[in-house]
Amino acid sequence: MSLVADPGVRRARAWLSRAFEPGSVDVWRFVERTGPVAAVQSLLRGSAPAEVQALAGRRAGADLSEEDLHRADRCGGRLVVPEDDEWPAVALHCLTLTAHDLPTVRREQPDRTAALVPPVALWVRGDRPLDELVDRSVALVGSRASTAYGEHVAAELAHGLGQQGWTTVSGGAFGIDAAAHRGSLSAGAATVAVLACGIDRAYPSAHSTLFTRVLDDGLLVSEWPPGCAPLQHRFLVRNRLIAALTRGTVVVEAAARSGAQATANRARDLGKSVMVVPGPVTSAMSVGCHELLRARDADRHAVLVTSAAQVLQEVGRLGEDLATPAERPGSPRDSLSDIARRVLDACPVRIGVPPERLAAVAGCEVVDVLRVLPVLELHDLVEWTGTGWRVRREPPAGRLAP
């Protein structure tokens, strides 16, 4: 039987998720220290530490937690809290580590959109358990203004990952996000869309059908309670969750200084793999990708990937999921000695010539020519015309100029 949190704890975390914009290390530390129920009680009394009380502001006055839980329930959703077995504790552990390292003085703390702090709870819509779905998952992120190339590659990667039983995690936006979900769905695999609005909202509305398909076998996830609007700053805060929930982040197309680059940097800061798909250098939508690949900060740098197999090589467990390097069919030439190659190149195409002539052209002794001719003949590379040696008229495949 799986562990399910106390209803009071769940309601307290629902209250906290509405009272505070996520990403505040002060709020997270306060809740960690006092526990969610006591934290809510002191906030309602107005007796919480001043900096935390101020962050809730007017929102501390109202209690919509019961209503929010009902709204989630009505759309087939639920609130998953750290006290649940379903909480993706392994994946999110990285955020706990980074949050502990953040400065205690407010002025020295990073901007809330960049602070690597765990969520107080996650609103989840869909039937599958969150922790199972993200255990073997990869984030696929990129531009909304993607090109046909980027969408093709995103769909191919997600499809390939899905075929190997890996979950694709992305946002819910147009472009790369949507292509990634579609590619994964086409492989019959689960996908997770991490939203910057309530799980009961379809944003953008053109994606309501896509979200319905995601829900068939996957999840919609959000830090914000039902009904919340996709405000701009929320996307930036949300990006750290996409990076944290997965084993690694793949950037497919990104303009210069884009949100996808920000997600990649979060993944790097969380110690997760950062993978980047290159593109034409003539495409503005690959500029951000190429900047990531050019950045050489210390030993942690982004890895270029071109296939799902290469993605799995980065994030897969040791011994499984190994990519084979790109190959070209071998040529019989490859196995030849230097002298044999020179003699072969010295052979004319039409008229056969004697070994003495081959030795002069190849720059070696006649005895060497006589030594290598049988090898060349064995490989069907040369033939005896009756009067001399020449290149075989129909050489096997692979015999091309270098």
Add this chain to the structure above:
Amino acid sequence: MSLVADPGVRRARAWLSRAFEPGSVDVWRFVERTGPVAAVQSLLRGSAPAEVQALAGRRAGADLSEEDLHRADRCGGRLVVPEDDEWPAVALHCLTLTAHDLPTVRREQPDRTAALVPPVALWVRGDRPLDELVDRSVALVGSRASTAYGEHVAAELAHGLGQQGWTTVSGGAFGIDAAAHRGSLSAGAATVAVLACGIDRAYPSAHSTLFTRVLDDGLLVSEWPPGCAPLQHRFLVRNRLIAALTRGTVVVEAAARSGAQATANRARDLGKSVMVVPGPVTSAMSVGCHELLRARDADRHAVLVTSAAQVLQEVGRLGEDLATPAERPGSPRDSLSDIARRVLDACPVRIGVPPERLAAVAGCEVVDVLRVLPVLELHDLVEWTGTGWRVRREPPAGRLAP
């Protein structure tokens, strides 16, 4: 006055360049030890070390050196030898270092096509001094079966390098080689084509017009005497020269296991910069490029480049030629505090709302809202309707969803 080698030395090196296929460390060491004139004398007498005598084979019987020098002269060429001032000693010093490190036992030596050994002499056609032209030069190499994308990028890079006074060095093949020469010529810059045949031969013959244009302000260079055929193994031997003569090698398009990859590996082994232009992962002609970028051997790895400025950043002298990172025009949002961004996102588009409402939506105190509203108004991001605050109808450029 520049130093010009003794006619006897030049003739001896002309003889050596016909007697031996380049790339043999034994031959190079023998010539280094005894000097070119004495080396030729002992080879003609048959008294050279057995391994060297055997490499010359039948070729040691004839002396075409005078004829070769005449043939070069007739096509406007010359033989440049290490004893000349024009010899690119600085660039080729790397080959001297690697040749010294090669094993003395023949069996342990690398294949001649891979051995990093200096040339005994260079046949050069064109008016400009070789050492001057290659002092600030970059190799641009890639596939013969290039795509329109690859040719466009090769021409753009060569053009950009040419505009900054840099010489492009390449082979004479179809595809990327030709596009690189054309791009450089279009900038009125010098190019150097390093051939795998005699400098009096146009190979491929369709490039005879291109080579004529190269000769207007650049050079054709070869290790092989006039009349020599472009035998297949010679291209592989030639590749080390392209890598050695330049400050760095840029691979534009390369199939898996291609000659361009081999040139890049030579450049790496010689301690020169290796730069790679990425391309669509869907293109077979970029597979070799992406493999180079994925290879992570020790700390020496290929650098992704997308522009001539980035190439110059790698090979240029310190303080000159610095590339600026890709940029996006800054948005007024970027400079806002967290609270200001939240208040801005809380502002409705049409109807103005009072600060109390903004505080509730943004999740902060009313006093914070009143503090940041003047900043937002100053940035033309919000406006007062007479009854409340709303987003300014025509926001300045850069205000886009993340």
